Amino acid sequence: MPVSRDFKVGLFIVCTAAILFLSLAYLAVGKGFFENVHTFTLSSKSGDGFTEGMPVVFSGFNIGKVHALELNEKGVVLIKIKIPQRHIQWIKSDSEFILYRPLIGSARIVVNSENLASPTLDENMIPEVMLINDINDAIARIEPVLERIIQIAENVEQLTRVLSDPKGDFNRTLANAEKITANLAGKKSLLEMAVSDEASVKSVHEALKKMQDITVRLDDLLKKTDEQLYHQEGTLPQVNAILKDLLGKLQRLDKTIDNINQISTDTSEGMKDFRFLRSDIDDVVNAIDGVVKKIDGIVGSKKDLEFKVP
Amino acid sequence: MSIKSVFDSGYLKLLRSCAKIEFLTDMGCSMEWIEKIGRSIGKAGKSFGGTLAFSGKVLARMLRRKTYSSATREVLVNQIYFTSVQILPAFLLVSILFSSLLVGIVFQVLKDFGLTEFFGHVLMGLIVTELSPIFAVLLITLRSASAINVEMAVMKSNRELKTLETFRIDLMNYLVVPRIINGMVSMVLLSSLFAIVLMASGVLFSGLIFDMSVDVYRNILLNSTSFSDIFIALVKCAIFGFFITLIPIRFGLRATSELTSVPVVVSGGMVNVFLAVLIIEVLSLLTKLL
Numbered sequence: 106m107p108v109s110r111d112f113k114v115g116l117f118i119v120c121t122a123a124i125l126f127l128s129l130a131y132l133a134v135g136k137g138f139f140e141n142v143h144t145f146t147l148s149s150k151s152g153d154g155f156t157e158g159m160p161v162v163f164s165g166f167n168i169g170k171v172h173a174l175e176l177n178e179k180g181v182v183l184i185k186i187k188i189p190q191r192h193i194q195w196i197k198s199d200s201e202f203i204l205y206r207p208l209i210g211s212a213r214i215v216v217n218s219e220n221l222a223s224p225t226l227d228e229n230m231i232p233e234v235m236l237i238n239d240i241n242d243a244i245a246r247i248e249p250v251l252e253r254i255i256q257i258a259e260n261v262e263q264l265t266r267v268l269s270d271p272k273g274d275f276n277r278t279l280a281n282a283e284k285i286t287a288n289l290a291g292k293k294s295l296l297e298m299a300v301s302d303e304a305s306v307k308s309v310h311e312a313l314k315k316m317q318d319i320t321v322r323l324d325d326l327l328k329k330t331d332e333q334l335y336h337q338e339g340t341l342p343q344v345n346a347i348l349k350d351l352l353g354k355l356q357r358l359d360k361t362i363d364n365i366n367q368i369s370t371d372t373s374e375g376m377k378d379f380r381f382l383r384s385d386i387d388d389v390v391n392a393i394d395g396v397v398k399k400i401d402g403i404v405g406s407k408k409d410l411e412f413k414v415p
Numbered sequence: 416m417s418i419k420s421v422f423d424s425g426y427l428k429l430l431r432s433c434a435k436i437e438f439l440t441d442m443g444c445s446m447e448w449i450e451k452i453g454r455s456i457g458k459a460g461k462s463f464g465g466t467l468a469f470s471g472k473v474l475a476r477m478l479r480r481k482t483y484s485s486a487t488r489e490v491l492v493n494q495i496y497f498t499s500v501q502i503l504p505a506f507l508l509v510s511i512l513f514s515s516l517l518v519g520i521v522f523q524v525l526k527d528f529g530l531t532e533f534f535g536h537v538l539m540g541l542i543v544t545e546l547s548p549i550f551a552v553l554l555i556t557l558r559s560a561s562a563i564n565v566e567m568a569v570m571k572s573n574r575e576l577k578t579l580e581t582f583r584i585d586l587m588n589y590l591v592v593p594r595i596i597n598g599m600v601s602m603v604l605l606s607s608l609f610a611i612v613l614m615a616s617g618v619l620f621s622g623l624i625f626d627m628s629v630d631v632y633r634n635i636l637l638n639s640t641s642f643s644d645i646f647i648a649l650v651k652c653a654i655f656g657f658f659i660t661l662i663p664i665r666f667g668l669r670a671t672s673e674l675t676s677v678p679v680v681v682s683g684g685m686v687n688v689f690l691a692v693l694i695i696e697v698l699s700l701l702t703k704l705l
Contacts, residue, residue, distance in 0.1 A: 110492060110493065110496050110500075111492050113496060113500050114492045114495045114496050114499075114500055117495070117499060117500045117503065117604070118495070118600070118604065121604040121607065121608055122604070124607070124608070124611060125604070125607040125611075128607075128611055129645070132637065132640055132642070132645075133642075135633065135637040136637055136640065136642075160638075166634065166638075167638040210532070210533075
């Protein structure tokens, strides 16, 4: 069925307008346009940071906004907030109201309701708003840093002052450096610049030449010594051979010493018995001495040449 | 006096004369330049005043009931058909593609910068109320305003307008008012459609990028939507529609009987439309700020 142009245009306008109207109506319902709104009054010693239209937030959700700000006869700022019926459950008699001013982003009134079983806040009650100010906190934190920066700036200023002072240390050092470089540029060598005397430089040169001769001779001497010491028939190989021979002999001597040791040990062991042997001998000698004495007594007293032995 | 000294003094006089002539010429040039600027400003002011006066006349006609004869209504329907209905499928397709891309990029940027909490305000305050009208303006200006400008200029060159006047047909009622109403209606409706498509694609991208549920998205949108902003956006769309059709008509009517005047008035008209869009945008931003 062919559709007329008028119909198409009409359909377009009606449909689009309907969509637009429905969207707006949805927004209006969602924003509580047709809802009952409760007005609560909060108080603050200062109106600083409060603005009309400021959001009232509970658990991160907007539940209302600041409707009006007034100053009463006592100089206290009254903040009237409007809360729709569906969010009234979050506003309790013991709720805390905090003005939160973040460093970034807009300020808001945060509602903290610890006990959700508490009764709803009476619209005639006027709770006080506490303040949390990220900006002041940040300033308090930044203050010592700023002081240090100021100190650094002062130091830098002092440094630059010292640097820029024509009679200052830095400029004097620079002048000295300039003199040194100028001096350096005028001299033929670093040595001349150091001793500032051409004759000394010559004598140093001569000394150096002599040193060179000495080192050449020393080098020859060392070569000869080297040859004498390290040649195949030099001292060191011979010493080595002697040492090896000596080592072999020493090893053999070790055995002899061991044997001597053994003998001396044995001797020592034998010597231990010598004392007993001697005492035995002494006893025997004593006994013999006694016997002799007895024999002598017998022999001496008797005239008879014969005697009876026991 | 030697010949050399005579020659030298003559040469010096010649140099001085040349310097004077150069100075006077420079002065003349700078004077001319200032005159040119003054003339241009006067011309622009006159043109602006003329456009405002013409707008007043059109508004007065729009408010008259007598204006809406059957012929006017028919022209209006045709205009809306050509401007909005004919283009609707393409417009919706482009809207879906462009809005998805735009919302996706904006959301990703907000996420990268850690500004997730401002996404509702960015979506409503920037994309819906600012970019949607601009998108519709671009579309209608490029497609319809330029066509209206050429149509008017060619009609004027071909003396069709004279003919209509001869037949005692009111040009304002028959040609101007329906086109301007069409501009306003089309701008408001197409811009609204684009905004709705944009918000719908926002549901998809908020879920994909922020892992956000539809309920949270809805709450954020509701909290960041301001009726005053929407009202300003709709009024702005209507004003855009009014001027992006009025200026091409006005410039088209300036064409002479020579066909060579057509491109001149068309380019002039389109440049002025661009300026008008900029001025209205700035004024709307100022209104928002105030």
